[in-house]
Amino acid sequence: AQRVTQPEKLLSVFKGAPVELKCNYSYSGSPELFWYVQYSRQRLQLLLRHISRESIKGFTADLNKGETSFHLKKPFAQEEDSAMYYCALSDLSGNTPLVFGKGTRLSVIA
Amino acid sequence: SQTIHQWPATLVQPVGSPLSLECTVEGTSNPNLYWYRQAAGRGLQLLFYSVGIGQISSEVPQNLSASRPQDRQFILSSKKLLLSDSGFYLCAWSDPRASGANVLTFGAGSRLTVL
Numbered sequence: 001a002q003r004v005t006q007p008e009k010l011l012s013v014f015k016g017a018p019v020e021l022k023c024n025y026s027y028s029g030s031p032e033l034f035w036y037v038q039y040s041r042q043r044l045q046l047l048l049r050h051i052s053r054e055s056i057k058g059f060t061a062d063l064n065k066g067e068t069s070f071h072l073k074k075p076f077a078q079e080e081d082s083a084m085y086y087c088a089l090s091d092l093s094g095n096t097p098l099v100f101g102k103g104t105r106l107s108v109i110a
Numbered sequence: 111s112q113t114i115h116q117w118p119a120t121l122v123q124p125v126g127s128p129l130s131l132e133c134t135v136e137g138t139s140n141p142n143l144y145w146y147r148q149a150a151g152r153g154l155q156l157l158f159y160s161v162g163i164g165q166i167s168s169e170v171p172q173n174l175s176a177s178r179p180q181d182r183q184f185i186l187s188s189k190k191l192l193l194s195d196s197g198f199y200l201c202a203w204s205d206p207r208a209s210g211a212n213v214l215t216f217g218a219g220s221r222l223t224v225l
Contacts, residue, residue, distance in 0.1 A: 009151065032212050044154075044200065044216040086154060094211030097144060097169075102153035 002027045004089050006101035013077050014109050021072040021104050023061075023087030030092040033063055033070040036100070038084040047072075047085070051092075057081070077108045112137035116201045116217030123224055129174075129188040131220045133201030136182065141203040143184040144214065145176055148198040157199075160184060161206065196224045 003026040013019050025031060035047040048056045050063040050070060061072045070087060087101040116133045123129060135141050145157040156169045158176035166176050173192050177185045184201060198221050202214040 006153075034212070036214075043218055044148075046213055046215075049213065088154075090212040094206060097142075097156055097159045097167075098212060098214060099156065100146075100154035102151065 002089050002096070002099040004087050004099055004101035006085075006087055006104050008104045009102070010105045010107065012107045012109060015079055016076050019072075019074045019077045019081065019106065019108075021085050021087075021106065023070045023072065023101060025068050025070065025087075025089045027068075027089060027091075029096075031063070031065075032090050032092045033061070034088040034090075034098070035059070035061055035070075035072050036086045036088055038086070040083070044086070077106075079108050079110055082106055082108045112203075112215065114201065114203055114215055114217045116220055118220060119218065120221045121223070123191050123222065125193055125224055126190050129186070129191050129195070129222070131186040131199055131201075131222070133184040133186075133217055134182055135203045138203070138205060139181060140206070141182065142206050142211070143178060144202040144204075145184065145186050146200045146202065148200055148219070154200070158186070191222075191224045193224050196222055198222075 005024045033050045037047040038044040059074045061070050063070050084103050084105050086103045088098045090098045113136045142161050144159045146154045148154050160166050160178045175187050198219050200219050201217040204214050
C-alpha cells in the first residue's frame, strides 16, 4: 500500500530564512513523487515532480530512495510562499491514482 | 486548452437529503477523473477514480457513490447525507496518454455543509 507522511502540520519561518518541508513515503513499487501547493483562494496546483528535476519558484526536491524521502527545500523564503503544501505519491507507470499526505501549512513571517 | 468545471461551489443540505456534485472537463478526451475530499488535518482523501465511461473504482467505502455517464462528466452522489459527509470536495483530471499521466489538474472545489 502507498503511504505519504508529512510530519509537520504547520511550519513558520521568517522571510529570508531557509525552508524545508518534510515528506516521507512508503511504497514497494517504482514511486513517482510530487509536491502540490494551494495558495489562499486558489486551486490546488502542481508545484513540481521528481522526474522533472526542475526548480520551480526557487523550490527544489530530491527523491532519496534510501531514506524514502522527498523533502521540499528553498534557500530563502518569501512571503508569497505562504500556502498549504501537499506531498503526493503514485507509480511511475501511471496506473495508480495519487495518494496525498495530510499537508503542511507554511507561514512566512515578514 | 483544457478546463475543468465543478458545481455547485457551495451547498448546504439537511441530514438525510440527497446529493449531486457535478464535474466536467473540456478540451480533452478519455481523461482519468477523480473525486477527492479535503479536510483540515486529514489531507486529501481519494474517494473515487475513473479511467473510462462506466468504470468507477472506489477507494473508501462510505455513504457516497460516483458515476461517469459521459466521457468528460463525473458525478458524486449520495442518497442520504450524513453529518460526516460535510467537507470540501475536489474533482480532478489527468491525461493517461501523456508523460504527465500522474499530473492532476484540480477543479475549484465544492464545499458541502450537512446540517
